[in-house]
Amino acid sequence: MRHILTGLVLSSTFFACAWAGQPTHIYGVNLGSWLVLELWMLPQGWVDMGGQLCGADCSTCISTESAFAKAYPDTVDTTFAQHWDTWFTQSDVSTLKAAGINTVRIPLGYWIVEDLVDSPSESYPRGGLAYLRRGLGWLQDAGIQVILDHHALPGVQTAEQMFTGNCTTDVQFYTPYNYGRALVWTAVMTTLSHLDPDFGNVFAIEAANEPINDAAQTPDYGTFQENFVQTIRAVELTLGISVPSSKLSVSVSASVSNNFTAALIETSSSTIFSAEVQAALSEAVPIIIGIGSKYSLQTIFEASPFKQSGTPLVANFMDVNWQYNNPPNPADVAIGPQAYDNHLYYSSAGNDPTSYMINICNLPEIQADAALGNSPLWFGEWSLDTQFNATDAFLYQWADAQKLAYSKGAGWIYWNFKIETSNLTNGTARARQWSYLEGLELGFFTQDPAALHDPNVCAPYTNSTSNSTSNSTSSSTSHSTSNSTSSSVPLPIPATGYRPLLYSMFSLLSLIFL
Ligand SMILES: *[C@@H]1O[C@H](CO)[C@@H](O)[C@H](O)[C@H]1NC(C)=O
Ligand SMILES: *[C@@H]1O[C@H](CO)[C@@H](O)[C@H](O)[C@H]1NC(C)=O
Ligand SMILES: *[C@@H]1O[C@H](CO)[C@@H](O)[C@H](O)[C@H]1NC(C)=O
Ligand SMILES: *[C@@H]1O[C@H](CO)[C@@H](O)[C@H](O)[C@H]1NC(C)=O
Ligand SMILES: *[C@@H]1O[C@H](CO)[C@@H](O)[C@H](O)[C@H]1NC(C)=O
Numbered sequence: 001m002r003h004i005l006t007g008l009v010l011s012s013t014f015f016a017c018a019w020a021g022q023p024t025h026i027y028g029v030n031l032g033s034w035l036v037l038e039l040w041m042l043p044q045g046w047v048d049m050g051g052q053l054c055g056a057d058c059s060t061c062i063s064t065e066s067a068f069a070k071a072y073p074d075t076v077d078t079t080f081a082q083h084w085d086t087w088f089t090q091s092d093v094s095t096l097k098a099a100g101i102n103t104v105r106i107p108l109g110y111w112i113v114e115d116l117v118d119s120p121s122e123s124y125p126r127g128g129l130a131y132l133r134r135g136l137g138w139l140q141d142a143g144i145q146v147i148l149d150h151h152a153l154p155g156v157q158t159a160e161q162m163f164t165g166n167c168t169t170d171v172q173f174y175t176p177y178n179y180g181r182a183l184v185w186t187a188v189m190t191t192l193s194h195l196d197p198d199f200g201n202v203f204a205i206e207a208a209n210e211p212i213n214d215a216a217q218t219p220d221y222g223t224f225q226e227n228f229v230q231t232i233r234a235v236e237l238t239l240g241i242s243v244p245s246s247k248l249s250v251s252v253s254a255s256v257s258n259n260f261t262a263a264l265i266e267t268s269s270s271t272i273f274s275a276e277v278q279a280a281l282s283e284a285v286p287i288i289i290g291i292g293s294k295y296s297l298q299t300i301f302e303a304s305p306f307k308q309s310g311t312p313l314v315a316n317f318m319d320v321n322w323q324y325n326n327p328p329n330p331a332d333v334a335i336g337p338q339a340y341d342n343h344l345y346y347s348s349a350g351n352d353p354t355s356y357m358i359n360i361c362n363l364p365e366i367q368a369d370a371a372l373g374n375s376p377l378w379f380g381e382w383s384l385d386t387q388f389n390a391t392d393a394f395l396y397q398w399a400d401a402q403k404l405a406y407s408k409g410a411g412w413i414y415w416n417f418k419i420e421t422s423n424l425t426n427g428t429a430r431a432r433q434w435s436y437l438e439g440l441e442l443g444f445f446t447q448d449p450a451a452l453h454d455p456n457v458c459a460p461y462t463n464s465t466s467n468s469t470s471n472s473t474s475s476s477t478s479h480s481t482s483n484s485t486s487s488s489v490p491l492p493i494p495a496t497g498y499r500p501l502l503y504s505m506f507s508l509l510s511l512i513f514l
């Protein structure tokens, strides 16, 4: 059959349509340390599995999934199966649902598509896809929508980070070979998202978590972004899902229209797509066939009329302001719905609570991104962490103020849904500022995630209301400590003042292991 595309014009209206039936505001949590394990969230659990804690330099011991797989080649799969089975459970889904969470972001490694791992030079636990499918099924039953986040990329996207799965200074992601592997991963995940019933609530795929901030060190990353979008749309066009672009169409012959993998081979020879995308599609075919046979999806992948009513996925990128040094702008390569992600951590932002509040209450990120077409923007990672020992009173405000700031964009996704409680995390000390469920228990987060303890929490810290102290705390239900500072806060922050306050996991980890 032939899919003729009408020349729909890409617009924000389309984005709204694409999200029809989905929550308009994201209230989310990350399922961190589930399918990409970062030991700082479960140090005791990691030691119990056979891992090690090596302090500041994570390359010197068994601190990552790849180091673990090398150390325990015979037992790695069963050890991780136990972890996948217990770290995130159906009961967690019920708790998140009861807490009003409508979205989860799931960090994934490239190795969940096992054929992409170059054995024996690379080794990772195998079997994660079965647990992902099961978890997605639970989330779907609970009505929670999902972002699949390519969190740990082939060749690692940044140096000396446990979240890449391989703690090394040898960063190889920004090369044709590894860009290619990431595109194959994208083709497989797009296919599963549209055809595997368990993936029914996946609405977005994120291209690459936290690439190096300096764009001078990420050669050809813009080309990868373009190919990432094309890969998603090529799979969708093959399925007959209409993609709002007059630029792209593919034709699939009637003889293969009941065999998606065969149709994908036809699409892979379509020169409307770049050579990299064509190669990725054709490499994805045998992998998809293998997954089909392993998980009893052959009939769907190879012998069923294509579903044509699907909605295009949202292509998700870290926002253009994540990078500096003339970064590529992902908005330039949009074909169909797209959304942007930024991560804010204040773990090393100094010892002055007031400056934290001034900063978050005047956050320029959403407007700065929108000016470059990076809208909608959600905040895909944040926490309550502070460089100082925060009081409970501050954390009530800090939670409110961040939620308020991020809700001016498309919403927020907390890091993390949970944190281990053990001697190695000083009991609940780490969970208090890093676990959504613990924060909810302690009351920092409201039971309704859309609510705030104090809707005027920012009033003392913004110009517009800075001299109207009369009603700034009147509707506060509790926990507000703000009135004493309301008239004396120095404003404003410099236009670029937020940058030095932003830290990724790198500075966070050096802090934790100090
Ligand atoms: C980790 O990175 C190093 C350096 O690039 C590489 O030699 C090694 O194969 C990688 N290990 C895995 C498991 O990917
Ligand atoms: C579907 O197409 C693929 C790729 O050409 C082929 O390997 C497979 O045997 C086909 N499956 C069926 C059921 O015809
Ligand atoms: C936080 O408290 C601990 C002890 O509980 C103390 O050692 C540390 O110096 C404090 N940090 C700051 C920044 O005050
Ligand atoms: C935690 O620390 C306390 C006090 O040091 C000790 O008594 C207890 O056995 C430890 N618990 C575990 C599980 O190691
Ligand atoms: C945990 O508590 C111990 C002793 O009270 C302290 O030395 C250490 O810095 C604390 N660690 C963290 C991560 O808070």
Ligand SMILES: *[C@@H]1O[C@H](CO)[C@@H](O)[C@H](O)[C@H]1NC(C)=O
Binding pocket: 463, 464, 465, 466, 467
């Ligand atoms: C602050 O109050 C003064 C006097 O009441 C008023 O003239 C001024 O416009 C106010 N400024 C702001 C930013 O509201």
Ligand SMILES: *[C@@H]1O[C@H](CO)[C@@H](O)[C@H](O)[C@H]1NC(C)=O
Binding pocket: 456, 459, 465, 471, 472
């Ligand atoms: C302060 O009170 C005025 C008048 O009652 C109201 O219009 C305004 O919205 C209030 N400001 C805040 C920040 O609640």
Ligand SMILES: *[C@@H]1O[C@H](CO)[C@@H](O)[C@H](O)[C@H]1NC(C)=O
Binding pocket: 480, 481, 482, 483, 484
């Ligand atoms: C808030 O202001 C009131 C009245 O000015 C004062 O009595 C109270 O102590 C202040 N609260 C705090 C926490 O400073």
Ligand SMILES: *[C@@H]1O[C@H](CO)[C@@H](O)[C@H](O)[C@H]1NC(C)=O
Binding pocket: 362, 462, 463, 464, 491, 492
């Ligand atoms: C606050 O007011 C100053 C001038 O008084 C202005 O330059 C600054 O941009 C304002 N800041 C905000 C966040 O509105």
